[in-house]
Amino acid sequence: MTKALADRKARDRATGIPCHHDPLTFLGMDENQHDIDWAKYMPVERLMEHVGQRVNVCGLMVADRINRTTAGELMKFVTLADRTGFVECFLFPNVYQRFGDLTTANPILSATGIVEAFENGNGSALRVQFVSPPRRLSYLENLQHQGNQKGGRNCVKESLIGLRKTWNVP
Numbered sequence: 008m009t010k011a012l013a014d015r016k017a018r019d020r021a022t023g024i025p026c027h028h029d030p031l032t033f034l035g036m037d038e039n040q041h042d043i044d045w046a047k048y049m050p051v052e053r054l055m056e057h058v059g060q061r062v063n064v065c066g067l068m069v070a071d072r073i074n075r076t077t078a079g080e081l082m083k084f085v086t087l088a089d090r091t092g093f094v095e096c097f098l099f100p101n102v103y104q105r106f107g108d109l110t111t112a113n114p115i116l117s118a119t120g121i122v123e124a125f126e127n128g129n130g131s132a133l134r135v136q137f138v139s140p141p142r143r144l145s146y147l148e149n150l151q152h153q154g155n156q157k158g159g160r161n162c163v164k165e166s167l168i169g170l171r172k173t174w175n176v177p
Contacts, residue, residue, distance in 0.1 A: 030067050031067055031090060031115070034067065034114045035141070037143060041143040042144050043065060043142070043144075044141075044143060044144045045065070045089075047065075047142050048064055048141075049062040049063060050091040050092075051066065051089050051091045051093060052092045053091075054094060054122050054131045055122075055124065057122045058122050058123065058131060059121065059122065060121070061119065061120065062120070062122055064087060064089065064096075064117070064118050064119075064133060065115065065116065065117045065141045066094070066115065067087065068086070068115070068116055069088045069093070070085070071085045081103055081104075082098055082099050082103050083110060084097050085097075085098065094131070094132065095133070096135050098135045099135075102135050102137075102138070106137070106139075109138045109139065110138065113141075116138055116139075116140070116141070117139045117141045117142060118133060118135045118138050119136055120134045121134045121136070
């Protein structure tokens with residue numbers, strides 16, 4: 008075994024995350040191996056095209072902090088990362104009270120809110136209205152997605168034929 012491979016295996020054991028997977032792929036699978044339905048979300052790199060509009064984003068929570076408002080209420084700032092960039096999301100007290108627990112329970116979050124441009128025009132943030140775990144592909148969509156990654160329609164067709172045999176469907 009090469010030193011590089013030994014080092015990689017040691018990192019895998021230490022972190023519990025295979026280093027050859029990116030975190031969105033590794034953490035994006037649920038316990039049933041269903042992928043996140045990324046088509047349902049706006050890529051972060053396109054947020055500036057939607058200033059003032061309500062959008063859905065999804066990403067890995069890479070940073071968070073809790074602050075108090077001038078009235079003394081708690082609010083939370085969360086930085087989400089998808090494969091296209093980072094977005095600063097802010098949960099004002101009413102939203103934080105309703106959804107704050109989800110920000111500690113899920114490494115990948117879906118956030119719906121209004122895109123607000125920075126004052127200097129060099130970026131945007133999301134004023135969050137709703138937080139949830141990410142939406143997943145259905146079982147059949149997941150088979151198709153995996154089939155597209157592993158060789159196309161034949162993989163999906165073979166999986167569906169196998170299901171029909173299992174369920175005794177002609």
